Amino acid sequence: xxxxxxxxxxxxxxxxxxxxxxxxxxxxxxxxxxxxxxxxxxxxxxxxxxxxxxxxxxxxxxxxxxxxxxxxx
Amino acid sequence: xxxxxxxxxxxxxxxxxxxxxxxxxxxxxxxxxxxxxxxxxxxxxxxxxxxxxxxxxxxxxxxxxxxxxxxxxxxxxxxxxxxxxxxxxxxxxxxxxxxxxxxxxxxxxxxxxxxxxxxxxxxxxxxxxxxxxxxxxxxxxxxxxxxxxxxxxxxxxxxxxxxxxxxxxxxxxxxxxxxxxxxxxxxxxxxxxxxxxxxxxxxxxxxxxxxxxxxxxxxxxxxxxxxxxxxxxxxxxxxxxxxxxxxxxxxxxxxxxxxxxxxxxxxxxxxxxxxxxxxxxxxxxxxxxxxxxxxxxxxxxxxxxxxxxxxxxxxxxxxxxxxxxxxxxxxxxxxxxxxxxxxxxxxxxxxxxxxxxxxxxxxxxxxxxxxxxxxxxxxxxxxxxxxxxxxxxxxxxxxxxxxxxxxxxxxxxxxxxxxxxxxxxxxxxxxxxxxxxxxxxxxxxxxxxxxxxxxxxxxxxxxxxxxxxx
Numbered sequence: 001x002x003x004x005x006x007x008x009x010x011x012x013x014x015x016x017x018x019x020x021x022x023x024x025x026x027x028x029x030x031x032x033x034x035x036x037x038x039x040x041x042x043x044x045x046x047x048x049x050x051x052x053x054x055x056x057x058x059x060x061x062x063x064x065x066x067x068x069x070x071x072x073x
Numbered sequence: 074x075x076x077x078x079x080x081x082x083x084x085x086x087x088x089x090x091x092x093x094x095x096x097x098x099x100x101x102x103x104x105x106x107x108x109x110x111x112x113x114x115x116x117x118x119x120x121x122x123x124x125x126x127x128x129x130x131x132x133x134x135x136x137x138x139x140x141x142x143x144x145x146x147x148x149x150x151x152x153x154x155x156x157x158x159x160x161x162x163x164x165x166x167x168x169x170x171x172x173x174x175x176x177x178x179x180x181x182x183x184x185x186x187x188x189x190x191x192x193x194x195x196x197x198x199x200x201x202x203x204x205x206x207x208x209x210x211x212x213x214x215x216x217x218x219x220x221x222x223x224x225x226x227x228x229x230x231x232x233x234x235x236x237x238x239x240x241x242x243x244x245x246x247x248x249x250x251x252x253x254x255x256x257x258x259x260x261x262x263x264x265x266x267x268x269x270x271x272x273x274x275x276x277x278x279x280x281x282x283x284x285x286x287x288x289x290x291x292x293x294x295x296x297x298x299x300x301x302x303x304x305x306x307x308x309x310x311x312x313x314x315x316x317x318x319x320x321x322x323x324x325x326x327x328x329x330x331x332x333x334x335x336x337x338x339x340x341x342x343x344x345x346x347x348x349x350x351x352x353x354x355x356x357x358x359x360x361x362x363x364x365x366x367x368x369x370x371x372x373x374x375x376x377x378x379x380x381x382x383x384x385x386x387x388x389x390x391x392x393x394x395x396x397x398x399x400x401x402x403x404x405x406x407x408x409x410x411x412x413x414x415x416x417x418x419x420x421x422x423x424x425x426x427x428x429x430x431x432x433x434x435x436x437x438x439x440x441x442x443x444x445x446x447x448x449x450x451x452x453x454x455x456x457x458x459x460x461x462x463x464x465x466x467x468x469x470x471x472x473x474x475x476x477x478x479x480x481x482x483x484x485x486x487x488x489x490x491x492x493x494x495x496x497x498x499x500x501x502x503x504x505x506x507x508x509x510x511x512x513x514x515x516x517x518x519x520x521x522x523x524x525x526x527x528x529x530x531x532x533x534x535x536x537x538x539x540x541x542x543x
Contacts, residue, residue: 014419021418022400029469033412036474038419041388044381045424048431058429061436062270065491066317068440069268069517 008039077102078539082148082242082296089136089147096136096147100129100191103149107193107240110543114216116225116234118154118164120194125149128191135189144299146189151241153232154195155202155278156182165278166198166228168211168405169398179276180311181245181287181304188303193241196231200410202247202280203391204228205255205480206465210407214462217259218540219506223459226259226480228252232290233260237540243291243300249280249387250380251484253288254496258454258509261498261535263297263526264290266484268516269491270315272301273308279394281387282313283429284488292536294526297495298322301519317517325520326527331365333525336447341376342483346456353508354453357499360532361525371446374438379486380478382428382435384416386489389425392417408469436490436516444515449525452483454496454509487513495522498535505541 011031018026018034026034075088077099088094107120132147155165157175164171178186186192197215199207207215207230215230217223218238225234229246233256236244246253248266257264265288272287279285289300305319335358337343346354362368391414398405399415406414443450457479467476487494493516496509512522530536 009419017418018415021396023415023418024400024403026415029471030408030412030415033469033471033473034416034419037384037388037413037416040474041381041385041416041420042424044378045385045427045431048375048378048382048435049427051434053427053430053434056430056434058426058432061429061433061491062313062315064433064436065268065270065516066315068436068515069317070444070515070521 008043009035011035014038077106078239081293082291082299083293085242086145086148096129096132096191097126099147100125100149100193103193103240106543110238110240113221113542114218114234114238115213116197116215116231116238116240117151118195118197118212118231119162121161121192124161125191125193132189132191142187142189143303144188145185145303148190148242149193150185150190150243151193151196151235152182152245153198153229153247155198155247156245157276158182161195163278165202166200166209166212169402175276177276180273180308181277184304185245196235196244198230199228200407201414202228202249202252202278203410203413205251205477207256208462208466216462217459218542219261221542223461223506224259224465226256229256229290233257233262233264236260236262236290236292238543239539243289243296245304246288246290247277248286248288248488249284250383250488251481253290254454254484254494254509254511255480257290257496259459259507261507262290262292263294263495263497264288265297265301265495265519265522266487266493267301267305267519268493270313271493271517271519272304273311273314275308275311281390283386283390284383286488294523294530295323295326298326298523320520322520322523325524328524329364330361330525330528333366333449334369334447335361335366336369336371336443336450338373338376338450338452339370340372342373342452346453347458349458349502350453350456350508353500353502354510357510357529358451361529364528364532369447371443371450373450374442375435376486379435379489380481382431383485383489385420385424385428388413388417389420390417409473412469412473432489439490439492440515449521450513452511452513454483454511455480456483458502458504459506483511492516493519493522495526497526497529499529500535
């Protein structure tokens with residue numbers, strides 16, 4: 001994976017968001033790495049969110065783990 | 074007198090219980106070994122001689138007065154330097170938390186101590202548990218006991234190396250993207266990332282509250298089962314910990330694998346396995362088949378996206394946890410860790426929320442599609458030969474993401490799903506570097522994974538081999 005090939009968010013946007021949160025300015029290299037990492041992460045969400053999630057409640061996750069547990073040894 | 078360099082945790086505990094040696098004597102031997110090997114391995118950040126010997130003497134006194142403490146009575150262990158203990162520093166492998174003392178003892182650590190374990194010291198780790206190689210610019214890299222030029226894996230680097238080097242009988246680590254299983258694989262030992270919620274995270278340094286897991290590392294399946302049995306179970310202080318009863322993990326270790334269906338993925342996990350690694354994995358599967366296990370092909374849904382979905386959550390939560398320091402002390406992070414924790418600033422909040430919504434849905438799909446056809450999923454733990462420290466010393470450079478991705482390819486997907494996953498040592502490459510097979514189960518099926526590991530260790534002797542150091 002090469003940073004420049006995969007980044008959708010550009011380094012300038014990353015730097016602007018970082019400033020919005022009160023971070024000191026990022027150097028161009030760091031901003032490029034962040035842009036690549038964030039772009040890849042969000043692309044995975046886009047690729048897998050292929051059905052409506054209108055009724056999906058994240059707080060049910062632990063209960064779902066317990067429900068899916070097998071009967072045990 | 075047992076030989077601490079060869080004895081398992083279970084053998085050491087039994088010898089102590091029989092009065093064949095004292096905990097003080099055993100602890101002294103382990104401390105001597107730690108001091109002798111640490112200049113080569115750098116697996117300890119602090120070796121705590123006085124505290125360990127004092128605890129060992131208390132354990133001996135308790136035994137002499139007829140008050141056994143528990144299943145780890147007098148056994149020397151060590152913990153990754155991220156489990157809080159008011160009595161000592163917890164640096165989290167970072168410059169920022171150098172000298173920090175937690176307000177209360179981490180639940181997992183407290184349970185180990187209550188079971189009688191003796192803590193030898195604090196183990197090296199990647200800065201803030203974020204990195205798969207074991208490099209650490211503030212405390213120095215941890216080295217692999219099988220070849221110190223190679224990585225010990227991360228982020229629980231010292232936890233892997235200290236067990237492999239026979240310094241500690243077991244260790245405690247954490248796993249947010251493979252940080253227990255990768256060091257286990259790299260060091261030729263076992264490590265388990267339990268089901269999310271199985272082991273409380275209370276008092277463990279947080280990296281991502283939704284994805285962090287705490288678990289043990291050890292040399293045999295029986296030792297791992299004992300340690301997991303001690304640290305698992307609900308903690309009212311951790312609302313994400315499960316109330317589900319903890320089974321007796323040691324009781325089911327001899328059930329064997331006859332009739333067990335081992336699912337071998339036909340997608341993603343075996344796509345780029347290096348030949349030397351692949352041969353060891355195939356031999357392990359053949360050994361299990363020889364013991365009666367049945368090999369079936371399965372497809373893992375959304376496999377290529379699971380790691381990045383996890384990162385969407387981890388980096389967003391890490392950016393929140395580190396926000397204050399990213400504003401006020403950015404110079405005190407290494408370039409790689411700073412870039413990784415700051416990645417959360419560029420992930421839209423909606424993407425984070427969607428990833429969390431997707432988690433239960435993808436978990437359901439994974440269990441339906443994979444465990445409909447098999448009982449245990451098997452994958453490589455590390456698809457490549459354990460690399461050198463030099464080759465992976467990429468810092469925050471342009472090859473940072475690709476290096477991380479290659480190392481975490483097979484382990485990180487299961488952090489997002491939250492299912493249990495265990496790395497089992499299954500041999501060595503011709504260069505003498507360990508190979509790990511990963512066993513993945515249904516939620517809360519830790520006992521099944523431990524049973525497979527125990528069956529494999531009855532068939533092989535990889536776990537009895539000693540590394541060349543020491």
